Amino acid sequence: MRIKTLTVLLALIKHSMLAELEFRINAVTNAFNTIIGLLLALYFLDAMFAEIGSLGGWNFYKVLALFGVAMVLEGLLEAWLFPCLHALSEQVRTGDLDYLLVRPIDSQFLVSCSKISLWELPRVIIGLIMVVISMYNEGALNPQNLVAFVGLMTTGIAIFYSIFLITCTLSIWFVKIGDIWIFSYALMEISRFPVVAFPLPLRPFLTYLLPVYFVSNVPVSAAMGLIQWQEIITSIFFAVIFLCISRAFWLFALRSYSSASS
Amino acid sequence: MVNIVMLYRVATRLVRVNILVTIVYRAQLFVWLISGAAPLFMMMIWRELAQDNVISGYGASDFVGYFLGVYLVRQLSVVWVIYVLNAEIRQGILSNRLLRPVTPFWFHAAEHLGQMVIRAPIVTAVFCIGVYFFAIDLTSIARQLPFFFVALILAWIIIFHIHYSVGLLAFWMANSMAMDVLVWSMYTVLGGMLIPVDLFPEATRPIVAMLPFSAALDFPVKVLIGKVSGFAMLEGFALQIFWVLALILLRRVLWHKGLKRFSGAGI
Numbered sequence: 001m002r003i004k005t006l007t008v009l010l011a012l013i014k015h016s017m018l019a020e021l022e023f024r025i026n027a028v029t030n031a032f033n034t035i036i037g038l039l040l041a042l043y044f045l046d047a048m049f050a051e052i053g054s055l056g057g058w059n060f061y062k063v064l065a066l067f068g069v070a071m072v073l074e075g076l077l078e079a080w081l082f083p084c085l086h087a088l089s090e091q092v093r094t095g096d097l098d099y100l101l102v103r104p105i106d107s108q109f110l111v112s113c114s115k116i117s118l119w120e121l122p123r124v125i126i127g128l129i130m131v132v133i134s135m136y137n138e139g140a141l142n143p144q145n146l147v148a149f150v151g152l153m154t155t156g157i158a159i160f161y162s163i164f165l166i167t168c169t170l171s172i173w174f175v176k177i178g179d180i181w182i183f184s185y186a187l188m189e190i191s192r193f194p195v196v197a198f199p200l201p202l203r204p205f206l207t208y209l210l211p212v213y214f215v216s217n218v219p220v221s222a223a224m225g226l227i228q229w230q231e232i233i234t235s236i237f238f239a240v241i242f243l244c245i246s247r248a249f250w251l252f253a254l255r256s257y258s259s260a261s262s
Numbered sequence: 263m264v265n266i267v268m269l270y271r272v273a274t275r276l277v278r279v280n281i282l283v284t285i286v287y288r289a290q291l292f293v294w295l296i297s298g299a300a301p302l303f304m305m306m307i308w309r310e311l312a313q314d315n316v317i318s319g320y321g322a323s324d325f326v327g328y329f330l331g332v333y334l335v336r337q338l339s340v341v342w343v344i345y346v347l348n349a350e351i352r353q354g355i356l357s358n359r360l361l362r363p364v365t366p367f368w369f370h371a372a373e374h375l376g377q378m379v380i381r382a383p384i385v386t387a388v389f390c391i392g393v394y395f396f397a398i399d400l401t402s403i404a405r406q407l408p409f410f411f412v413a414l415i416l417a418w419i420i421i422f423h424i425h426y427s428v429g430l431l432a433f434w435m436a437n438s439m440a441m442d443v444l445v446w447s448m449y450t451v452l453g454g455m456l457i458p459v460d461l462f463p464e465a466t467r468p469i470v471a472m473l474p475f476s477a478a479l480d481f482p483v484k485v486l487i488g489k490v491s492g493f494a495m496l497e498g499f500a501l502q503i504f505w506v507l508a509l510i511l512l513r514r515v516l517w518h519k520g521l522k523r524f525s526g527a528g529i
Contacts, residue, residue: 025436025437026440029440030440033444040447040448040450044451051318051461056310186296186297186300189300197310197311198303199306
């Protein structure tokens with residue numbers, strides 16, 4: 001069963017690649033956009049840290065690493081989540097979801113991996129480079145921290161994926177809700193800043209309900225070697241909880257799905 | 263004379279149609295309002311930072327006023343015309359528009375104005391709640407309103423024309439949509455959505471302040487919260503008018519050049 005899923009995944013990636021090869025110029029424009037975005041972000045951070053000493057105890061390089069993490073998330077959103085799950089609302093509207101459901105493979109997997117646009121990946125790579133440069137400048141670049149970063153980045157992505165899946169699943173009931181995924185972009189924008197920079201009353205909300213803290217802050221703390229065991233465990237716990245909730249929500253939503261086709 | 267009367271009637275009809283369209287898709291509107299909340303988050307961050315010291319002439323309440331103003335101006339000048347132009351040019355829908363007796367530009371402008379009529383009261387309410395909640399001096403804001411309206415209208419024309427010109431690139435480029443990301447990132451950073459333009463480093467600030475992005479966002483906000491007055495305000499208005507004229511010219515050139523290449527595919 002597992003091997004079959006993997007084969008399907010590889011086939012899906014191959015097909016996405018073939019389609020994407022038709023639009024090679026997109027790779028160049030995306031890389032260009034990312035670099036301009038990076039320069040603007042550096043300009044902003046430079047201006048901000050010229051005025052202030054630290055952002056709730058986070059210095060320039062730590063916030064730069066946060067920007068890097070946000071860029072990785074943005075890249076994944078554009079390359080993977082958005083093309084797939086945004087198509088979902090269209091499939092619900094036209095009734096094409098039927099064809100996905102009758103296939104002998106898990107529907108959530110198929111919906112989540114149907115399309116991957118590789119040309120958005122430069123953003124992910126540049127984001128990772130930003131994190132590594134920040135680690136180097138903070139003197140925290142060692143294998144142990146890198147492993148911790150990759151591990152906790154994975155849990156962060158799992159949480160991010162779950163939230164995105166939940167918002168997109170809503171389109172099964174509200175076909176017209178269309179742009180609900182914008183919530184995920186708002187989440188990504190907030191994840192560029194440390195939670196401690198926000199007013200105290202807002203912090204629990206950003207840590208537990210809209211878990212920006214676990215999505216971006218914890219991976220960066222890990223990269224800088226400033227992470228405690230409790231945070232690692234809580235992070236994994238949160239990722240599992242969010243994955244379970246999104247899974248349950250997906251199955252629940254499918255039960256209320258009434259096909260739009262004849 | 264007849265022309266002006268007709269133009270007025272066409273304009274009001276177009277705006278009315280678009281108001282109705284907005285009401286039909288009201289869920290979309292709600293989502294848009296949420297998505298514009300980024301300046302409010304920046305407001306909270308800067309307010310925390312300026313809690314007990316003034317940063318380059320901006321105290322805590324200045325930051326609150328500034329970013330509430332950014333929220334207001336940005337939400338009143340939301341532009342999505344790149345998507346519209348991209349779709350219409352590439353799918354050939356533009357042909358239908360060209361058949362009508364009014365230039366397509368006015369349809370697009372009316373679409374945005376119609377949405378704004380619905381959006382304005384909600385956004386203004388959010389702004390007023392913010393002003394009340396953080397105890398910002400309302401009388402000083404009220405005194406600035408006449409200047410603010412002029413600055414806002416000019417800002418709207420500037421940002422609409424930037425997007426329109428980029429959207430018209432669809433005549434030449436297959437992926438003009440990618441430019442949307444570029445415009446957006448320049449607008450957010452250089453327009454002042456993350457940091458007031460006054461806080462940029464001394465060396466590069468004059469350049470940033472000359473760009474159309476700050477004329478479209480930072481300047482009207484500063485007018486609203488009374489951060490600019492006298493000669494500096496006149497200068498700001500002059501810069502806005504310069505960009506309005508330059509961008510109208512650019513848009514017209516692009517439109518006429520592009521239309522010659524357009525072959526109405528798909529109809």
